[in-house]
Amino acid sequence: MAATVVQDEKPCCVLPGPELLAIPGFDYQRASITSAALSDVPSDVIIKSRIRYGSRLSACKGLLLEYSKSTTIHGIRYIFEVHRPIYEKLYWLVLTCTSVYFAVSLIWATYLKWQDSPVIMGFDETLVPVHKIPFPTITICPEIKMERDVFDYANISQRIWDDFKRNSEFSSVDDEDLERLAATMHICDSDVAARFAPLLAKLRPGTPSQGVSETLVELSISKNVTGPFCRWNQRFYFCDKIFDFVATDEGICYQFNGLRPKDIYRDEKFISFVDPDVVDFQNYFDKTLPRLNEISGNWSLDSGYVNQGLNSYPQRTVVSSVRNGFFAFLQGQEHNYDYDCRSFKQGYKVFLNSPESVPLTSNNYILVPHGHEVMVSVLPNYVVSTDNLHEISAEKRQCYFDDERSLRFFRSYSQSNCQTECLANFTISKCGCAKFWMPKPLDVPVCGVSDIACYTAAQDELNALLQNQTIQQSLNPNLKVMCHCMPACTSLEYNFEISRAVYRVEKTIKAFREVYELTDVIGSRLTVYFKEHQFTAIKRTILFGVSTLISNCGGIFGLFMGISSLSFIELVYFFSMRICGSCSQRRKHKQIFPQDQEEQDKVNLQP
Known part of the structure; x- marks a missing residue:
């Protein structure tokens, strides 16, 4: 009777267990992944078996193998491939490490460059016409600070010095002269002030100080005496019609084309003196010339001129020429020369600055000596900044936008x-x-x-x-x-070139067949004009923004390792979502085959 072979019935519709993947007569649990017995088994089967049925460590290795087989990063798959010989793995390991080293080095250098110098300054693509910017504010500071007919500083100071030697406590000097002398101490040379100021402070401690600026204006030479006539934009003016008195560290100076104090300071009461005269550019000599348009609109350094014509505030010019620039005839009277307060230097110090700023007398100045003609050709230094620089910190870009730095006294930052x-x-x-x-x-x-x-x-x-x-x-x-x-991120300064020649006013007047009457007057001429019709502005822009940094890093990763943004997403996917999916499959298998899982755990615990 034929023997009947009875096979154990397996439940249908059940996930296959490890025994279906086992090789007959082979101890699978103790076999190495590189064993020759597994050389004919597809790598996908081995990897999936490790992930689903192996120990936790084996599952992690299987997941790493699966990632290396699927990743788009070059070289990784050859290092972890199942049936790859060891010498090939070492070869690809060395090449991959070398590529990673160069990629990281270049990316680090790019990051440091982004950190240290994210901003670049270069020439703007288009030329800027001179009518887009204001004509420079011209501040003329004469070395003659006092009208001798009003206050004879040399005589008063000598009398005070003589009284001090006699210990008479200034008996020969009245209070008005003492007050004027005290005011002049603020503008005289430092060694002169060091000599006389302690005497005045000790013997007349009650000398008022609030009217220093007013006293200096009272003592100064009037505008129309220092500047009899001026020319601006081909129109002649009496200089006092277009000059303002301003107080500077050099004393009382004459200023052309400056903003009014109410437009510079948050409160014009912050300064001790404001010239009450109002400049009127409609008040020129030649009445046959057509009147200028009325001033309207506004101007700021950031937005420029808005709805303003030729008669603008501050003033501007359309073309670059001597005729369209600023000219002033300056005269100094020899009897007013002062060598006691201001030492040996005689003439005028001229400062050029942007209208929204105050002149710094510590900066470079143009010296106009008496009896000379000085011609100043101006080349603007205009720096603009792109709006996207706001995303970079002020310390990195090395400038402030006007809305980033608020000053206590001034309306705009410079x-x-x-x-x-x-x-x-x-x-x-x-x-x-x-x-x-x-x-x-x-x-x-x-x-x-x-x-x-x-x-x-x-x-x-x-x-x-x-x-x-x-x-x-x-x-x-x-x-x-x-x-x-x-x-400031948007700034305007004026570079200049100087030409100087000797000027003899008496010979010039006689050449015009006129009679020269002022025998003690030494004349000087000052001309300021733009050198070119257009100029090249400087643009401050981003060299390395965030987008540029990402692009450069992506290019380096792609060149050396073939990495793209999806490669990083793939890395996150494999070690997050795929881990969760594999853990879920392992839990299902444990519920269906609990005995097989217990035997598997025992085998894993064997030495």
């Missing part, structure tokens, strides 16, 4: 305004007062003659402090510099 405010605040903190030309809060007094030594020392101390902090910052970038007056 480096010169910031430096002026810094000096004013430091002087107030050290001396409890401000020098006559400085902006100050309403409740802070003007420094008197007894405070001259204090604010002079405060200015020297601030300069030394800023120099030391700047040097220390070069060694330690995290150190903050006091006031931190970086340039």
